Amino acid sequence: MSTKNFSAARLVGVAFLFLWLAGLNAQAADKTLKLEAQLVLGSNDATTNGKPVSPQIEKKLKRLPLKWQHYSVVNEQQFTLAKDESKEVNLSDECQITVTSLGNERVKLTLQGNGQSVGNITQELKKGHVLVAGGSAGNTIVVLRQMD
Amino acid sequence: MTQEQQLKLQAFLDGELAESEAREILAWTQRDGAAAALLSELKNTRQAMVQAEPHLGVPETREFFWSKIEREIRRQEPAAAAAPGASRPAMLRDWLLPAVAAGALVLVAAGLLVHFNVPKPAPETAADADTPTVETTLANSDATTYRDASEGTTLVWFSPAADDNPAPNKKPTAIN
Incomplete structure (x- = not known):
């Protein structure tokens, strides 16, 4: 390669562009998640008291193979998680969850019933996506989503 | 004349x-x-x-x-300057700066490689980022996963292994 045609300034520019892109990527991986956890009661009684879930959540829940047709919010909590940070959330006396942000919008949800760990779910939770967890105890489910 | x-x-x-x-x-x-x-x-x-x-x-x-x-x-001036006996600033401009820039590129590439490889994603997550990793912690328990990719919804249902009548009203089937 002829040094005459070799543009050092251009090469340095490309290097800085890569650095900037890498910085953006790292920023996306480390961004703080704004999450909302809801304890949702499922019922087939349309007159169930309580705040109904949002239409968006209801639409998603009704497409799931659950036996209920109506869903209302028993408790909801909003919280933020930095990368590698965990948060314990008490949704009821019987239902607790622990949510950990793993970076790149991946979360680990640990479901607890009556203080006993039931299981862990690790999944990417993008905005608009919903993670629903439930067990054989009661008519409640946990809905976790990233807030807009 | x-x-x-x-x-x-x-x-x-x-x-x-x-x-x-x-x-x-x-x-x-x-x-x-x-x-x-x-x-x-x-x-x-x-x-x-x-x-x-x-x-x-x-x-x-x-x-x-x-x-x-x-x-x-x-x-045509740089060509003349690159001739034998060229000045030190000209050599600096022609060789040192490109070398530094190339070194910076190598460092950036190495940084990107490290960034994307550590921590290495689990094989299952690398194959499909939407696939949840589910782990049951209770003895004799089971977990069923149902995915609605079009709605971006994942349902994980934990139930005792012997429980033949879980809450889902039909057997969950993964859809993609």
Whole structure:
């Protein structure tokens, strides 16, 4: 390669562009998640008291193979998680969850019933996506989503 | 005819003589046939040269034409500087800066590789980022996963392994 045609300034520019892109990527991986956890009661009684879930959540829940047709919010909590940070959330006396942000919008949800760990779910939770967890105890489910 | 007389004729033809002198030359050419012949020859030669002279025009403006010449001079200057005995700043510009830039590129590439490889994603997540990893922590328990990719919804249902009647009203089937 002829040094005459070799543009050092251009090469340095490309290097800085890569650095900037890498910085953006790292920023996306480390961004703080704004999450909302809801304890949702499922019922087939349309007159169930309580705040109904949002239409968006209801639409998603009704497409799931659950036996209920109506869903209302028993408790909801909003919280933020930095990368590698965990948060314990008490949704009821019987239902607790622990949510950990793993970076790149991946979360680990640990479901607890009556203080006993039931299981862990690790999944990417993008905005608009919903993670629903439930067990054989009661008519409640946990809905976790990233807030807009 | 002397050389001085020939030059006088040329000067007469060019209109460089005073009026009185020009009249003398004119009278001389009318008397002297050789002088008249030389004058005629000089006229023909000048006319031929004027007609044959190429009229070259530059399509660009004078400033633009000069700027092209200037750029070409500058373009050729580094080649001259790179010749044996080139100055130290020129060598710095030609070799050290590209070397530093190339080194920076290598470092950035290495950083990106490290960034994307550590921590390495689990094989199942690498295959499909939407696939949840589910782990049951209770003895004799099971977990069923149902995915609605179009709605971006994942349902994970934990139930005792022996429980034949879980809450889902039908057997969950993963859909993609």
